Structure formats: structure tokens, C-alpha cells
Amino acid sequence: MNRHSIFFKLNLIFLFAIGALVALFAMMVREIESQEMRMLEKKAIKYEADIRKIIVQNGSSLQKRLKEHGYTTIPHPEEINVNLRPVFQPPPPSFSPALRERIEDGRLRIYRDNERIYFELVGPKSSRMVAAPIEIYRPKWIAIFFGGMTGIIILLYWTLRRSLIPLKTLAKQIKRFGEGEMEISTRSDKRDEIAFVANQFDAAVKKINAMKEARTLFMRNIMHELKTPITKGKLSVALLKEEQEAKILQRAFSRMEHLIHEMAEMEMITSQALDLNLSRCDFRSLVKDAASLLFIDEQKIRIRCHSCFIEADYNMMVIVLKNLIDNAIKYGEEETVHLCYRKGVLEVINKGEPMSKNFKKLTEPFSKDTNGLKKESFGLGLYIVKSILDAHGATLSHRYEKGYHIFAIEGLKPAA
Incomplete structure (x- = not known):
């Protein structure tokens, strides 16, 4: 995918927003759980101390004394133990040394579920499990808030993406x-x-x-x-x-x-x-038709070509050759024009005086070189040539060597 595309950037923003929202949700859940554990630690310390006091008291039965203080005795702890989650393993620093020692020795095991905390008092011959209620506040608004925010982000992403789709059509x-x-x-x-x-x-x-x-x-x-x-x-x-x-x-x-x-x-x-109609063109046929348009003898055009076929718009290329040959005749000192085509480069060569103007200037409409001109000219020939070659993805260049003008066309596609 294009990294500079608006859609790519929109996808990145969406992924970043969702990722940030998930990270924030996880942090808040972790903080709530941490507060819950701190509260549970305080309750565990208080309940464990109360249960020990109640056990050492005299009077009615232990089960009755525990019930009077709001505790519940679990008659068959082995049945409920499998569904509980052990907590405070290892014991936290907030516990007293005696309480930590009892947990580490296995004399006290603490469990919990979503409603109660359980203290399993393990003795030499038997064990007793006592439960105390816990009220844990888990705000439901957090899940609703983050669910709503996720829905809003997805809706915004879908709306923006749908709004931007016409950009592709426009492009x-x-x-x-x-x-x-x-x-x-x-x-x-x-x-x-x-x-x-x-x-x-x-x-x-x-x-x-x-x-x-x-x-x-x-x-x-x-x-x-x-x-x-x-x-x-x-x-x-x-x-x-x-x-x-x-x-x-x-x-x-x-x-x-x-x-x-x-x-x-x-x-x-x-x-x-320049809606081109590309076809397999014979270079020699192009030159022949160009000479016919100029009403000149084909003998005045010397052709050298190794691979004489190109892929181009035939009629347009006839105009290109016609204008270049006409230009060579107008400004040439000899009646013969040389055409050479090899390795995808076409050269039109004629002997003549150096140009009085810059070549780039001569490719503009109604711009002509008066140096060595033999016939009338309106300065449109090279402009037309350049326009046609631009449409073919080819380029026109000029150089002057040893008294000869060489117009070179590069970028023409050879045809099989």
C-alpha cells in the first residue's frame, strides 16, 4: 500500500486510536483490580483477627458465635473448595508477621469468589472453613464507556472512509x-x-x-x-x-x-x-510516404537501418519524418538527407550552417532559424514534431558536429 495515501494514514490513525483505547481500558481495569486487592487485604486482616477472637471465646457453640458476628461456617469445604480462587499466595507485606507465618505454614488458607472471602483453618486432624461477605464495587460504566467509545471510533472511521472513496473515482x-x-x-x-x-x-x-x-x-x-x-x-x-x-x-x-x-x-x-493508434510500422515505408508528401525524389534520402520496424502511430510518424526531412532540405547545403535508425535511435542528418537560435527555442510554435534558410518557413515544423513525439514517450534532441546537423529521436519502441 502507498504510505503517502490518505487511506493508509486513515488506517494508521484508526489502528492507533483503537490501540490507545484498549491500552487505556486495560490500565483502568488493572487499577480497579489493584484497589480491589488492597481493600480485600484490609478486610482479610480484620476478618481473620475477628475469627480468632471468636474462636477463643467461651459460651455458645462456635458456629452460633460466628453467625452472630456475621460469619458463615461451611459444613463441607471439600465440596466448595474446587470452585474458589486462592488469594494472598504469597502473603502481602501489609499482613502481620504472625498472619504471614500461618499462611506460609499452611495453617491458614484464604480463598475468594465474587461475593465472599473464605478462611480455611487447617488443624492437625480436621479443618474448618469460615466465610465472610465482601462488597466489591465494579463500576459498569467503564465497560459501557469503552464499548461506546470503540463504537464511535469505528463509526467515524467507516464514515470518513466512505467519504473519501470518491477521491479514488476523482483521481x-x-x-x-x-x-x-x-x-x-x-x-x-x-x-x-x-x-x-x-x-x-x-x-x-x-x-x-x-x-x-x-x-x-x-x-x-x-x-x-x-x-x-x-x-x-x-x-x-x-x-x-x-x-x-x-x-x-x-x-x-x-x-x-x-x-x-x-x-x-x-x-x-x-x-x-494525439489519440495514438499504435501499430507495427516499416521505417522505409514511413520515409517513402513522407517524401511523397514533400513531392521530392526518394533518391535524395539515404536510409540506413538495422531493424526497420517500430511501434508507433503510422500517420503521426509520417508527419514527424516529413517535417524533419523538410527542415533538413530548407536549411541544408546539400540536396541529400541522411536517415539512420539503429538501437531505437532515429537520426536525421544534413549539412548546414550552425543555428542562430537555441534548439529548445526552435521547438516553440512560430519560432524559426533564419540562418541558412532557403525557403519560406512559419516555424511550426519542430513544434509539431515535438508534440507528436511527446505523445509517443519519445524525445527530440539536436547536436551540431563537423558541419552537420543531427536531429536525434530517442525512446521509440522497436517492433518485432
Whole structure:
């Protein structure tokens, strides 16, 4: 069990409370028994002295004299002796030396039950047993009090544990939400603090979903509305007679079209919350499809791989390779891009000038390196790559060695 869990701590508090209550009950019972024994010692000293005085007196029969003083003679002590508990073995220090000596010699034996104390006077030929009443006060409120306290603690523990159970459900729902599952609900009809947190989180989820849907709808509407005028504009450009103006407009429309394409990729990735569909992917097929999207000759991509299969979302990995290859072409000094995959590490290598910006900065949206740039770029490529790799549990790093840029992807799972 998790030692930092609230349930673990609650169990510890419950066990400690029960243990402390049992210990306190045992201490009180022991103290009551100790007081009872001290009282019994005093009564035993008094009764034993009275019985000796009565025995040495003359007059009526001994049984009658004992009865007059409130004592009872037991006619058959051998029958009752088996049900009695011997006490004062050995005799306590409060007894007189003579009384201790008589008990140690076996001339006097003292027993008790819950109602009387018994003195067995042992003689050379016969023995006599005399009983005297004892009034022992054993407060019943102690058992009632401790029984009630135990019941209250158990009830509180059960109530608290039942109140905390929704925390587990809330934690599961939050975990599902963190993993990208948006259709969750943590609504609670209770009125405690946990229900308040659950309802606030449920409201936040609904607000996030509404904002996400509004953003998605907004982005799709913009892209849809822009595609139509761009298409019409490109058709109109083809009819222009002025070649210079046509080139300028063609370049502007191409730039807008490229921007819409990258925005569409971003919208697809974020709107789907990267719900990956993992499968066995052929690395060479991924590169082929990426080259097809870039409209470049596959001969410009040199591939080296020892184990050419990975476990990933095929479509997402095509986008990753497409962006990295496109990035290598834009900033490279050679037309050839080298791809190497071995031991779970994928490297995209191209020759070029050092970066003018920090690599971490370049993975942010709309951040681009202008050093050595050959084509227009909006600075979204590496951001999209990093987002997809994060969802795969992989990382993207960069190093510059001997005039070559090396983008390395680590953490991809090899497929059998």
C-alpha cells in the first residue's frame, strides 16, 4: 500500500486510536483490580483477627458465635473448595508477621469468589472453613464507556472512509483526462469538500471542452473560408499576362496555402489530443510516404537501418519524418538527407550552417532559424514534431558536429 495515501494514514490513525483505547481500558481495569486487592487485604486482616477472637471465646457453640458476628461456617469445604480462587499466595507485606507465618505454614488458607472471602483453618486432624461477605464495587460504566467509545471510533472511521472513496473515482477521472480522454464527468450530488472539488473540476472540464470545440470550429471555418479564395486566386494568376506580377502573386498564394496546411496539421494534432493508434510500422515505408508528401525524389534520402520496424502511430510518424526531412532540405547545403535508425535511435542528418537560435527555442510554435534558410518557413515544423513525439514517450534532441546537423529521436519502441 502507498504510505503517502490518505487511506493508509486513515488506517494508521484508526489502528492507533483503537490501540490507545484498549491500552487505556486495560490500565483502568488493572487499577480497579489493584484497589480491589488492597481493600480485600484490609478486610482479610480484620476478618481473620475477628475469627480468632471468636474462636477463643467461651459460651455458645462456635458456629452460633460466628453467625452472630456475621460469619458463615461451611459444613463441607471439600465440596466448595474446587470452585474458589486462592488469594494472598504469597502473603502481602501489609499482613502481620504472625498472619504471614500461618499462611506460609499452611495453617491458614484464604480463598475468594465474587461475593465472599473464605478462611480455611487447617488443624492437625480436621479443618474448618469460615466465610465472610465482601462488597466489591465494579463500576459498569467503564465497560459501557469503552464499548461506546470503540463504537464511535469505528463509526467515524467507516464514515470518513466512505467519504473519501470518491477521491479514488476523482483521481481515476483526472488520470483519464490527463491521458487525453475528454468525455468524462466528476459531478457529485454530495455537499462535502470532495464533492466541491469534483464539481469544480467537472465544470473546468466542460469549459475546456467547450473552448476546444469552439477553437476547432473556428480554425476549420477559417481554413475552409481561406481555401476557396486562394484557389480562385491561383486560377486568376494563371491568366495574368505580366509574368513578374504573376510570380509575386503565385508566391503569396503558395505561402498562404502552405500556412493553411501547417495550421491544419496543428489543428488535427491538438483536436484529437494525439489519440495514438499504435501499430507495427516499416521505417522505409514511413520515409517513402513522407517524401511523397514533400513531392521530392526518394533518391535524395539515404536510409540506413538495422531493424526497420517500430511501434508507433503510422500517420503521426509520417508527419514527424516529413517535417524533419523538410527542415533538413530548407536549411541544408546539400540536396541529400541522411536517415539512420539503429538501437531505437532515429537520426536525421544534413549539412548546414550552425543555428542562430537555441534548439529548445526552435521547438516553440512560430519560432524559426533564419540562418541558412532557403525557403519560406512559419516555424511550426519542430513544434509539431515535438508534440507528436511527446505523445509517443519519445524525445527530440539536436547536436551540431563537423558541419552537420543531427536531429536525434530517442525512446521509440522497436517492433518485432
